[in-house]
Amino acid sequence: MDNINESRFERGTRALAEIDGAGGQKVVDSLADIAPDFARYIIEFPFGDIYSRPGLDLRSREIATIAALTALGNATPQLKVHIQAGLNVGLSRDEIVETIIQMAVYAGFPAALNGLFAARDVFQEKHSLAA
Amino acid sequence: MDNINESRFERGTRALAEIDGAGGQKVVDSLADIAPDFARYIIEFPFGDIYSRPGLDLRSREIATIAALTALGNATPQLKVHIQAGLNVGLSRDEIVETIIQMAVYAGFPAALNGLFAARDVFQEKHSLAA
Amino acid sequence: MDNINESRFERGTRALAEIDGAGGQKVVDSLADIAPDFARYIIEFPFGDIYSRPGLDLRSREIATIAALTALGNATPQLKVHIQAGLNVGLSRDEIVETIIQMAVYAGFPAALNGLFAARDVFQEKHSLAA
Amino acid sequence: MDNINESRFERGTRALAEIDGAGGQKVVDSLADIAPDFARYIIEFPFGDIYSRPGLDLRSREIATIAALTALGNATPQLKVHIQAGLNVGLSRDEIVETIIQMAVYAGFPAALNGLFAARDVFQEKHSLAA
């Protein structure tokens, strides 16, 4: 890999560590045997390019991600990582719960309910499984 | 309608006016001939119950809604109303654009692209059509 | 086409005419130049096989279809055809509106709202465009 | 909580018990430590407001819900609760199976297949886990 890609990679590695903590690294490691390039893309694009952009603070970015993953309802492991990430960047448990409850309006009560169960798991276990 | 429901209704009416402005009232009016009870539910539950809750400020609530509707990708009129609502409660155009761009990570580039086109429409026209 | 396929085809043609009326035939016709085999499949599988099954009356089948298409929110032309189909098989406007309103609980308020607007269009125009 | 909210709450509690039985109460209880207000909303809005409306009988309402949750395919615990609810309000196993099979047409064969597996679980276990 060349210098400049390393630079996106390095910036993404720092952002991933700051935001997702151990959960992010676990995801990256879990891809080593199946798609190591995809692990690199996760670091470079979402974290190196997007989360590193100025113009929206990390708390707001995690609210956006928790909202979207709750609404989509088909990526529970990633939702859990980002509920933990929300705590990591300074969201309170209440703010996370409020964000998830609000999704009942836009994606239905089952989506919000399953989001709340994911939050309970994260709050209880304080560790999570995927990106 | 009884007193206390009116109280949710009144609280919701104030919240709807503050957040969605003219766009919200248009939606309510548009339901008069097909499902007036549903117009009342929109005022009472999303606005009277949810957006009126303490624990998450309106700017954060609109980021969550813009993120979710961009990610779901099947409710463009409502996304436009909430892009306008985001401006109404103090989000900058840049913050809205950042929120939508971030959805490329969670729902794909077409979802983000269509969200950006919705934002461009709202920024240009400064009026929108649904809740 | 051989006898027995014709039998599914004939049964499906009758069911399509009974349920979707002119709207169904329009869809079949509209496929003539792009995918005529798919038009045959529509007649044979959904209508010849599924809607022709005993065990659930057509009113209940149309409630199920209107509910699902409202919840999915990405097939408005087909939702309109089935709102008309609901009227054709004996559902009242109120029953259709109730079904759509209920989807706010399972797929969110925007999905229900867009479903209600589709119903208003069908009730006003009394003709529709796709299957 | 004031009188009139109690009235929606009481009406919703009765509807929840009639429709979802033990499954509904389990969901409400499971929210006690994470989002008790959301438990109240589930009772008040879906059950107190929507399922309590005249204009569509409970059998038809459960057909609509089973259809929608099968089609969405991302809320299996809630689908199971409503398959049990369908039995509670008088749907036969055959009517439930017919509703789910029909979803192959509108949401694809995997959605219908996973819905059928959910139904088999409920029919075998006769108890379910979420709302």
Add this chain to the structure above:
Amino acid sequence: MDNINESRFERGTRALAEIDGAGGQKVVDSLADIAPDFARYIIEFPFGDIYSRPGLDLRSREIATIAALTALGNATPQLKVHIQAGLNVGLSRDEIVETIIQMAVYAGFPAALNGLFAARDVFQEKHSLAA
């Protein structure tokens, strides 16, 4: 069942065996007690009608199916069956991984990530569970 349906059924049975192998038959068997007609439909329509069509080779058909199920993200058992099916009809592990990675662009990184985890399971276990 009559002759001609048997002919679709026989053609579908051959296609199912060729494509899905043991995984497909398991699905069919698993439906025996809940919806045997739906097992027949799976054989007749997807396999007897669609996969048996000329005009697109089976390798391309499995790429299409793996792409769609990864993007939808709510049918993991069926995705696994079709990752195995892809191997059965001659796709390399790399081609399957490339198809899944590409879905990050169209359905987001979590969808691609969960698809890759499904592929790793299939590659490791070499057996799968549903259609």
Add this chain to the structure above:
Amino acid sequence: MDNINESRFERGTRALAEIDGAGGQKVVDSLADIAPDFARYIIEFPFGDIYSRPGLDLRSREIATIAALTALGNATPQLKVHIQAGLNVGLSRDEIVETIIQMAVYAGFPAALNGLFAARDVFQEKHSLAA
């Protein structure tokens, strides 16, 4: 922008031109006033990183994209761009139609039907609107 990012950008620009032709450039241009950085990301990540990967030929990549966008059903402008892109990289109209028809199995008949209508539009107009 530095050398290496230009290199991804240049590679992506070539891939975009080869695959999407005029349709791709239109999308990039359309973002100039709302989110020019996102236009750059489209060129760099989907086209510079993903479509430029060896291991899957462009015909197969377009089959995957057409399948996914048909199944998701909420990004018609992008589906049209990629139906045109399929033609650009050597898919026949029949192969595109077969891919779309197959989606009836995985995402339902309405998704396939709307995909076929998108294909008919592209085949007739020979120009398209978004990425």
